[in-house]
Amino acid sequence: MRLSIHHRTAYRFSAPQARLVQMLRLTPQNSHDQTVARWRIDIDRDARMSEGRDGWGNVTTMLYVEGPVEEIAIEVSGEVLTSHSDGVIRGVAEMLPPGLYLRSTPATAPDPAILAWAADLRQTDPLTTLHGLNGAIHQRFEVDHGRPVAGRSAGEAWSRAKATPRDLAQIFAVAARHLGQPARYVSGYCRHADQEHPTPHGWAEAWVEDLGWVGFDPCTGLSPQEDHVRVAVALDAAGAAPVAGSRLGEGAEQLDVEVRVEEA
Amino acid sequence: MRAQAFDEIMGMAGRPPRAELDALARWLEATPAIELRRRQHSAEAAFRQLGITFAVYGDNEASERIIPFDIVPRVFLPDEWDRLSRGLVQRVEAINAFLDDIYGERRILKEGVLPSDLILGNPQFRPEIAGIRPPHGVWAHICGIDLVRTGPDDFFVLEDNARTPSGVSYMLENREAMLRLCPELFRNFRVAAVDSYPDRLLEVMKSVAPRGVATPTCVVLTPGHFNSAYYEHSFLADSMGIELVEAADLVVDEDIVWMRTIAGRVKVDVIYRRVDDDFLDPLVFRPDSMLGVPGLIAAYAAGNVAIINAPGNGIADDKAIYSYMPEIVRYYTGSEASLPNVETWRCREPEALRYVLDHLDELVVKLVDGSGGYGMLVGPTASREEIDRFRAALVAEPHRYIAQPTLALSTVPTMAEAGLAPRHVDFRPFVLTGTRGVQVVPGGLTRVALREGSLVVNSSQGGGTKDSFVLMADAGATQSQSQSQSQIQALRPDGGAR
Amino acid sequence: MLSRTASSLYWLGRYFERVDFISRLVEATVRLDVLSARPAGRAAWESALAVTYTDVAFAATGGEVRRRDVARFLTVDGSHPGSIVYCVEAARTNARAVRTALTREAWSAINRAWLLFEGRPPADDPTAVLNLVDAVKSETRGFEGAVHRMLRNQTTWFIRLGQAVERADNTARLLDVKYHILLPEGERVGGVVDRDQWTTILQTVSAVTAYRWLYSDGLSPANVIDLLIARPELPRSLAASIEETVEVLGLLARRTGQHGEADRMARLRATRMQRTRSGEVIASGLHQFLQGFIHENALLHAAIGRQFKFG
Incomplete structure (x- = not known):
């Protein structure tokens, strides 16, 4: 499938900022089932950019903007060719051993309620366990396609009836790790995500011995399909955030996000 | 048990002072206590005036205090220092090699020398910087290795500090005070100078520039x-x-x-x-x-840009890693660690935990992620309640604790209320690593537990400091303080750490 | 030099200069109140409060305008920026932030001044107050000497710049308050109380001897005003402070190779001062003149901050 992606992030500040430094994780990489045909990042003002890689192996773009900055928009557009893979990730250079992804973070702290619930899902075969877990999370929550709440942990999301894709993926990670399977958060794009309130998508991956990393999207209860584009991975959503920023100046910020994912 | 402690100047209890330090023992005897005390106060007044202070955690009252200074120096003989330096260089070479490996290829895990989860699950291992190699591959440019001593030839590493070890200013300021207050000591002993430390450090910094x-x-x-x-x-x-x-x-x-x-x-x-x-x-x-x-x-x-010390170094001096240091040294240097660890029980291992729970009143129990003497049980001096509290904590979260025997730490005569008395000491030498190799500055920070019988030397817990003399063997050299360049032992002038 | 370092040095200069000024003011006021044959009492202390812009803050404490309360307020009360202890603390905080740039001698003077206040009971009787301010003054003198012995580089220039800007402000305020607010009603200009007040001014700017050297015709308000405004020989005069500002900014410009708005403002002010005659100032209104000067000085202060990116 050929997917055309357009993603615009706009910040507006209530007071001019003297400087802006941001780290963007907005560039997908090629893999066995994902080929980036065309990709570009545009900034609507003078900015200096440099490309690098973070510890997880994600492609990063450092963005340096001199003030005064009252607003800035980051526009990403491109085309990616995807093929069906049963969710198994191949052809990606891994920087860290799977064992590292058993760690928790503040957002994926081992919440007792999640652990107690997950304990019943254990099967003899890890892959079966993980699919069961994915389905069970999908069953349990109604998907909230609104903007994710920054800093909300899996434990906080657990007690709600509706949860965002990000929440669900973090809940998956907490439960999978508890069941002994390394798991991580994936940020990217998905064509089937609710088109009325489109945001970047988030799902999970878990490590299965002899198979490697396998994707699980609790929003669908299935593994990611051709309509998913993987961009970045980390222990939690914050670690894989599309934009990590720091600004020098007073005031509040207002954020607008627009995402369009279409079959080209 | 304490009565058996080895005194670094006076020797073993009931015997004459150590022959090599007889002159120092005589100096101590000949100098009236009141005079020693006067000099000590003078040094402390100078420290206060210069603002050499530290903040005590949880103490709102006096947010700035000076660390008590003791006028009686601690002395290392030339051959003792020689052996010590060699062990320190070996250890720091291993620490650098370990960090380079663990953030790079991770051979040590692939070969099963260390359990993978010990590293990968440790918060001090920083995945965020995996794959970054610092300029010239030097990670731990400045290490402070904490040592204790139990006998003339028995030194043990208590803790490695490969992040931002502090205390070097005390090494330098204490020496300056001693030169001013006890010049006669420097006439009678050939003490290696420490004052070139800043120059050496700057040289190391420049050497690792991009x-x-x-x-x-x-x-x-x-x-x-x-x-x-x-x-x-x-x-x-x-x-x-x-x-x-x-x-x-x-x-x-x-x-x-x-x-x-x-x-x-x-x-x-x-x-x-x-x-x-x-x-x-x-x-x-x-x-x-x-x-x-x-x-x-x-x-x-x-x-x-070079960052000194490199980010991510915490994994090398983590208390959970400490007990594996002998294996780490062997793996990277190909020889046994010449400076041994203190025997350590890893409470994450069920057998060790069982032993520790059975011997709580003999052991020192430490939090793996604690520092500064907080979260620590000293079995022999602890109350029943403290022991019970730690027992419960150990059972609940064994992986957070290690235990060590209480060592008969060496003592050095120290000014106490009633005159000179033996007090327990530890030692932190500073080891520098640049592109031109590893070097040990001939001196360091001696910390002293000022309370009688106490083994806790932390400044936040009533510890003080002493000057640390390293005596020179070479009769040809002059004993001037400014001769320092040649006195720093560049033990690996030929190659780098890596 | 780091912009932050420059900013701290400048503020260190300003605050420690203020420490010196308040100490002298308190000392002179105690003398006027207690040691003079005709105690000036309340009026003297009111004027001290006015000079330090602390009359409102003092009124809020509910204290009585008398020696004990005001002296305590201006020395050991750390709750407002017009007290010695507040300024010492602020000077020390700035000094700590640039500890590397200072010599031990300079740092020690500030630190010793700070230690004077640590755990000290309020000095209540006049002798104790005088002892305290004496001890403070000895440290400010020590600091001044230490700055002069430091390398003649940007470090000392920024300290001196802060001192000069502060000094100009202090002298202008002192003169303004004493001349226009505190000549008690019904007192004749040149009367006995008046004469004591003028002596107090001279004491506050350590100019009693200088005055005798420069003016042979006895104590006259016109001469004191002339001395404090227009005589560059007196280090605390407006003219001297202005000259110092121009000189130090010039040294900095040569070092950094950059000129800016602060240089232009300072030079313009100096040119105007050279043409100023104190007689004309008195005739056309000293108060307006001094108010204008204080405002201009504040503008220069802001321009310095912008030029050196104090941020």
Whole structure:
């Protein structure tokens, strides 16, 4: 499938900022089932950019903007060719051993309620366990396609009836790790995500011995399909955030996000 | 048990002073206590005036105190020092090799020398910087290795400090005080000088600057003047003649670090940071950090700046890793560690836990992630309640604890209320690593537990400091303090650590 | 030099200069109140409060305008920026932030001044107050000497710049308050109380001897005004402070190779001062003149901050 992606992030500040430094994780990489045909990042003002890689192996773009900055928009557009893979990730250079992804973070702290619930899902075969877990999370929550709440942990999301894709993926990670399977958060794009309130998508991956990393999207209860584009991975959503920023100046910020994912 | 302690000057109880230090014992005898006390007060008054202070945690009252100074020096004989230095160089070479491996290929895990989960699950192992190799592959430029002694030839490593070891300003200031107050000691003993430490450090910093920088700009990065070790930060910047910067003074642009000056931006090549990893760069570590420099890690990853010590070093001096140091030294240097560890029970191992629970009243139990003497049980002096509290904690979270035997730590005569009395000491020598190898400064920080019988030397818990004399063997050399260049032992002049 | 360092040095200069000024003011006021044959009492202390812009803050404490309360307020009360202890603390905080740039001698003077206040009970009787301010003054003198012995580089220039800007402000305020607010009603200009007040001014700017050297015709308000405004020989005069500002900014410009708005403002002010005659100032309104000067000085202060990117 050929997917055309357009993603615009706009910040507006209530007071001019003297400087802006941001780290963007907005560039997908090629893999066995994902080929980036065309990709570009545009900034609507003078900015200096440099490309690098973070510890997880994600492609990063450092963005340096001199003030005064009252607003800035980051526009990403491109085309990616995807093929069906049963969710198994191949052809990606891994920087860290799977064992590292058993760690928790503040957002994926081992919440007792999640652990107690997950304990019943254990099967003899890890892959079966993980699919069961994915389905069970999908069953349990109604998907909230609104903007994710920054800093909300899996434990906080657990007690709600509706949860965002990000929440669900973090809940998956907490439960999978508890069941002994390394798991991580994936940020990217998905064509089937609710088109009325489109945001970047988030799902999970878990490590299965002899198979490697396998994707699980609790929003669908299935593994990611051709309509998913993987961009970045980390222990939690914050670690894989599309934009990590720091600004020098007073005031509040207002954020607008627009995402369009279409079959080209 | 304490009565058996080895006194480094007076020797074993009931026997005459150690022959080599007989002159020092006689000096102690001949100098009236009141005179020693006068000099000690004079030194402390000078420290207070200079503002050599530290902040005590949880103490709102006097937020700035001086660390008590003891006038009686602690002395190392030439051959003792020789053996010690060799062990320190070996250990620090191993620490550097370990860090380079663990953030790179991870051979030591692949070959099963260390359990993988020990590293991968340890918060001190920083995945955020995996794959970054510091300029010239040097990670632990400044190490403080904490040692204890139990007998003439028995030194043990208590703890490694490969992050931002502090205390070197005390080594230098204590020596300055001793030179002023007890000049006769320096006439009678040939004491190796320590005053070239700042020059050596600057040389190390310049040596690890990114390639292609002819005259690197070096800076010391401090969290600010409210930090408990601020005096030391400013002292070091001052004595190296480089800028002392705070995060707000630095900006990163196009992966290059600049400092803000009255005449515009100046490029920075080497940063001796005295802030923790968490506060280095809010884009990579703690996003709420106001102390950080956004983009610093990107500049570091691009190879445009050297950070001293390298981010991620905490994995090398973690208490959970400590007990594996003998294996680590063997793995990377190919020989047995010449400085042994203190025997350590890892409570994460069920068998060790069982032993520890059965012997709580004999052991020292430490939190793996604690520091500064907090969260520590000293079995032989602990109350019933304390022991019970630790027993419960151990059972609940065994992986957070290690235990060690209570050692009969050596003592050095120290000014107490009623005159000179033996007090337990430990020792932190400072080991520098640049591209020209590993070197040990002939001296260090001796900490002394001022309370009778106490084994806790932390300054926040009633500890003090002493000057540490390293005696020189070479009869040909002069004993002048300024002769320091040649007295620093560049033990590996030929090669690098890596 | 780091912009932050420059800013701290400048503020260190300003605050420690203020420490010196308040100490002298308190000392002179105690003398006027207690040691003079005709105690000036309340009026003297009211004027001390007015000079330090602390009359409102003092009124809020509910204290009585008398020696004990005001002296305590101006020395050991750390709750407002007009007290010695507040300024010492602020000077020390700035000094700590630039500890590397200072010599031990300079740092020690500030630190010793700070230690004077640590755990000290309020000095209540006049002798104790005089002892305290004496001890403070000895440290400010020590600091002044230490700055002069430091390398003649940007470090000392920024300290001196802060001192000069502060000194200009202090002298202008002192003169303004004493001349226009505190000549008690019904007192004749040149009367006995008046004469004591003028002596107090001279004491506050350490100019009693200088006055005798420069003016042979006895104590006259016109001469004191002339001395404090227009005589560059007196280090605390407006003319001297202005000259010092121009000189130090010039040294900095040569070092950094950059000129800016602060340089232009300072030079313009100096040119105007050279043409100023104190007689004309008195005739056309000293108060307006001094108010204008204080405002201009504040503008220069802001321009310095912008020029050196104090941020």
